[in-house]
Amino acid sequence: MRIGELSRRTGVPVPTIKYYVREGLLPAGELTSPNQASYGVAHERRLRLIRALLDVGGLSVAAIREVLSAVDAPGESVHKVLGAAADRMVPGYGPGGTGADESEGEPDAELEAAREDVRELIARRGWDVDDRCPAAEALAGAVAALDRVGQSGYAEVLDAFAEAAEKVAQADIAYVKRRVALDDLVESVVIGTVVGDAMFAALRRLAHVDASAREFAHIRTHD
């Protein structure tokens, strides 16, 4: 198909498609004449993946480029590719993220204590994960941030959160095993990971509102 039809089918404007090609997110179309290129279903699928990561996941163009390079890595085990993609989809991690920021060069006592909490949690859950991976670092950054704002007690909820995260991950994996062909596996997991975060955050808000109506409706603030 021509770029105009690709645009119509995906709802992505032609200049935006050209921008993604220039940025290396989308492979160029196959030239059919000096100034005409042809695009296929692989382009359409890739374009939808890019939009999901951008719109729902809120990932930057640079982060998307890294996720796609993991998706496209040839001949790796699925587990390794998923791990590489997951590392790049950790919110707040990487340049600009400050969850676990040591850029000021000083040893950070809160962060070191939080890392120890995370190591203990991983051991307690029996998780087979590297306790220095980006997700573990992001978790330590969040725990340290709580400590800095005087809410260190909130780390009490870590085990309840971890148990819920295990349930969610089981549902994720069960869906993938039941519904997804191997060809689509990595793309599906990438989309499910990023969109799933947004889904869970929204559901947690709704569950808060429901619980808060029962607990706090009659208590007033600033009286």
Add this chain to the structure above:
Amino acid sequence: MRIGELSRRTGVPVPTIKYYVREGLLPAGELTSPNQASYGVAHERRLRLIRALLDVGGLSVAAIREVLSAVDAPGESVHKVLGAAADRMVPGYGPGGTGADESEGEPDAELEAAREDVRELIARRGWDVDDRCPAAEALAGAVAALDRVGQSGYAEVLDAFAEAAEKVAQADIAYVKRRVALDDLVESVVIGTVVGDAMFAALRRLAHVDASAREFAHIRTHD
């Protein structure tokens, strides 16, 4: 205390503190002479709250201003203040968010179907929430995005996610009831909501890696 001490105690540079005052996030200090202002513990606490929302929550300055105006609303019920703050902390909602974007003016069939899914989910869970609130809209936006990328089956996991979100919300509320004085209630919930999202996303990644090691270690991709 002077602005220099406030900076040392919070780790926020003096020009950044002045920027927050100009942007209306932080009240100005009390003038003790024509060019000297004095800051108190309320400033220190507010500054830590701003940093947590920025660094861990990734909120924009405009979003933080809205959250703080809900926190400072006088004489409201705690439930109402929490609801107002929660509405402003929904990821992807508001200007720039595209989770549920209808700006192109066309009726959006995927979004309408997703809203119906969300209404049914809320009824099924028996949640006492408005099905047009920002969190419900964000959830519908995420479900519609899955549909657009051909992953509509992933909505099967909604109930498992909702059950996990209820467990997490129960842990959140139990912590707040046990540990937090009424004075700190709204600030604690604001921090816990935003930091909790980052914590849960990181824990879900770790649980994915653990589950994926068992399920997918021996399956190769792109062979």
